[in-house]
Amino acid sequence: MFDKSELAFKEAYRYIPGGVDSPVRAFNSVGGVPPFIEYGKGAYLYDIDGNRYIDYVQSWGPLIFGHCNSEIEEAVIETAKKGLSFGAPTLLETELAKEIVNLFDSIDKVRFVNSGTEAVMSALRLARGFTGKNDIVKFAGCYHGHSDSLLVQAGSGAVTFGAPSSPGVPEDLTKHTLLATYNDLESVKKCFAQSDDIACIIIEPIAGNMGLVPATEQFLQGLRELCDEHNALLIFDEVMSGFRATLTGAQGITEVTPDLVTLGKVIGGGMPVGAFGGRAEIMAHLSPEGPVYQAGTLSGNPVAMAAGLASLKKLKANPTIYVDLGAKAKRLMEGFKAAASAEDIPLVTAVRGSMFGFFFSDREVRNFDDAQASDTETFAKFHQGMLKRGIYLACSAYETGFINTEITDAMIEETIIAAYEVMREIRG
Numbered sequence: 093m094f095d096k097s098e099l100a101f102k103e104a105y106r107y108i109p110g111g112v113d114s115p116v117r118a119f120n121s122v123g124g125v126p127p128f129i130e131y132g133k134g135a136y137l138y139d140i141d142g143n144r145y146i147d148y149v150q151s152w153g154p155l156i157f158g159h160c161n162s163e164i165e166e167a168v169i170e171t172a173k174k175g176l177s178f179g180a181p182t183l184l185e186t187e188l189a190k191e192i193v194n195l196f197d198s199i200d201k202v203r204f205v206n207s208g209t210e211a212v213m214s215a216l217r218l219a220r221g222f223t224g225k226n227d228i229v230k231f232a233g234c235y236h237g238h239s240d241s242l243l244v245q246a247g248s249g250a251v252t253f254g255a256p257s258s259p260g261v262p263e264d265l266t267k268h269t270l271l272a273t274y275n276d277l278e279s280v281k282k283c284f285a286q287s288d289d290i291a292c293i294i295i296e297p298i299a300g301n302m303g304l305v306p307a308t309e310q311f312l313q314g315l316r317e318l319c320d321e322h323n324a325l326l327i328f329d330e331v332m333s334g335f336r337a338t339l340t341g342a343q344g345i346t347e348v349t350p351d352l353v354t355l356g357k358v359i360g361g362g363m364p365v366g367a368f369g370g371r372a373e374i375m376a377h378l379s380p381e382g383p384v385y386q387a388g389t390l391s392g393n394p395v396a397m398a399a400g401l402a403s404l405k406k407l408k409a410n411p412t413i414y415v416d417l418g419a420k421a422k423r424l425m426e427g428f429k430a431a432a433s434a435e436d437i438p439l440v441t442a443v444r445g446s447m448f449g450f451f452f453s454d455r456e457v458r459n460f461d462d463a464q465a466s467d468t469e470t471f472a473k474f475h476q477g478m479l480k481r482g483i484y485l486a487c488s489a490y491e492t493g494f495i496n497t498e499i500t501d502a503m504i505e506e507t508i509i510a511a512y513e514v515m516r517e518i519r520g
Contacts, residue, residue, distance in 0.1 A: 093480070096140045100128040121468065122475040122487045132159030135498035137484055145484035146503050148493040152486075153300075153332050154357040156417075156446065157406060158498030164361045164402045171398035177390055184397035191404045192359070192369065195340055198328075198349050202369030203378060204392040208331035208356035209237025211366035214386045215352050216241065216294065218368070219325045221384035222377045225291035229283045231274040233302035233460025233490075236294060236329050236354075240265040274299060274459040275307060277314040284322055292325040292352075293318070297342035298333040300492035302463040304442040304449025312348040319351070325374070331356035331366065332492065337445035338414055339407055345444070358407075361399030417446035417495045420504055424448060424495070427508030434512065435519035437470065446495045463490060470518060477514030483507050 105111035112118045112126070119126045127139035135158050137147045147159070157164065171184070189202050205211050216228055216239075228241065236242045243258045244266045270287060272279040274295075284290060293315055299305040319326040328350035330341040335358035338344030343353075352370035359365055369375065379385045407413060425441035425448050432439035438454035451457050452467035452474070471489040478485055486493055 093143065094125055094127060094139075094141055097128045098125045100140060101125045116486075116488050116491065119487050121489065122472040124476060124479070126487070127479075127484075134158045134160070135496060135500070135503060143482065145479070145482050146499065146507060147484045148495070148499075148507075149484055149486050150494045150496055151362060152357070153336060153492075153494055154360060154362045156336065156358050156413075156494075156496055157361075157403065158496040161361075161406075163406060164399050167398040167402040168361075168363070168395055171395050174394070176395060177393055179389055182392065182394050182397065184394050184401060185392040188359070188397050188401045188404070191401065191408070192355070192367065195408075196343060196353065196369070198343060198351070198353055198371070199369035200372035201375040202355075202367050203375070203386070204397070205366040205368070205386075205388055206364050206390055206393070206396075207237070207366045208329075208354065209239055209366070210388070211331065211354040211356060211368045212236040212242070212294070212327075212329060213239040215327055215354050215368040215370075216292065217386065218370075218374065218378055218384050219292035219327060219352060221382070222374050223291040223323065223325060225289045225324070227268045227270055227287045227290045229270045229272055229280060229290060229293040231272050231295055231299075231460075233274055233305070233463060234294075234296045234299055234329070235301035236296075241269050244269045244271060273461070274302075274305065275311050276459065277311055277318075280315065280318060284318060288322075290322060290324045292327050294327040294329055296329045296333065297346060297348075297350075298330075298337050298444050298447065300332040300447065300449075302460045302490050303451055303457060303466075304444065304447055304492045305457055305459065305463065306442065306444055307342075307346075309346055309348075312346050316348045325351040327352045327354065329354045333444070333447065334358060335404070335407060336447050336494065339411065342444075358403060359400040360396045361403035363393070363396035363399045365393075365396040365400055413497060414445055417497065418443065420499060420501070421446055421448040421495045423501075424504050424507060425450060427504070428511050431508065431511040431515045435515045437515055437519060438467075448493045448495070449491075451489065473518050474511075474514055477517055478507075478510055481510040481513065483510050 130140045137145045240261045243261050270283040297307050334341035334355040354368045356366040377384045421443045441450045452470040468489045
């Protein structure tokens with residue numbers, strides 16, 4: 093069933109560390125060998141062994157219109173014919189920037205970069221430069237890319253200055269990172285009691301990297317008030333949730349307005365891209381207007397801009413897309429819940445627009461400790477069983493799934509039927 097992929101993985105392992113270019117792809121947490129993908133079309137992935145899968149990963153979020161969407165594909169091809177990169181301004185950058193600024197009340201200006209990691213790294217530097225402060229507050233379980241100051245782990249106390257969670261990261265680079273508990277305002281207050289040098293709080297308002305765990309409105313309101321009280325900036329990391337939860341991400345759900353926002357994934361339509369933006373007075377501190385330096389040879393790459401522009405225009409022209417995607421995500425999670433309940437297997441679920449998540453747990457998941465208490469062994473069995481039945485889910489219990497416009501009601505039903513079969517297997 094996976095013979096060619098097994099051989100391909102062995103060969104990749106000889107030349108690429110771990111055989112993959114991003115760790116989660118290695119299937120270490122779910123077992124087995126990752127299928128090597130030959131191509132995608134619509135809602136489906138096809139691997140080199142000829143297996144077909146309903147794809148609920150979608151390149152980890154960007155492909156809201158599925159694989160090989162004709163309009164996005166055409167925009168990419170026509171733009172590529174004019175040149176892949178110039179290292180000079182193009183009209184496409186301004187056009188995409190205008191689309192984003194016009195959609196987000198919190199964004200007056202935006203700068204494009206090449207990845208979500210780069211967007212967050214730059215936003216943090218800007219926050220420090222604007223406030224003249226050094227410390228940042230982040231939350232255990234929220235992933236903001238792999239830049240040094242964000243690769244931290246929790247200590248033994250309720251809140252600590254971060255210790256590096258990866259070799260190669262000096263403690264000096266994480267000593268200004270304070271860790272707090274998601275959806276726990278008291279833990280954030282302890283950070284401010286501990287330091288009067290906090291430049292910003294950064295949060296995924298809809299966390300997607302400890303599984304799907306939304307922040308409560310009360311919690312976000314509390315963060316806004318703390319930032320205002322202590323002259324710190326509030327940064328929403330919407331690399332994943334932007335244009336996914338709603339047309340304006342979490343900001344289409346919460347009444348809280350951040351000072352800076354990071355974006356990615358959907359705004360590139362499948363091409364590598366990231367962006368960060370915010371109030372004009374903050375963005376004016378960015379070079380060449382201001383002293384905070386940031387640059388990138390391929391930033392605003394015309395092919396990525398064209399793909400993102402085509403994607404955003406389609407979303408704006410079809411606002412009911414989110415109603416349909418949300419309904420399908422809800423139906424899918426209701427089906428998973430029913431399948432688990434039929435076998436007395438504890439399962440909790442969450443849905444935000446086209447994003448969905450589930451944990452094998454008997455209690456609500458509100459933070460990373462709750463997520464880590466879930467049954468990851470059962471998740472691995474479930475993942476393996478679903479993959480064998482042609483259902484491609486995220487290969488980690490701490491990732492989020494996605495619905496795209498090409499996924500039909502029939503595909504949702506096929507997935508639910510598979511879930512019933514796998515739950516019976518697990519219980520048996």
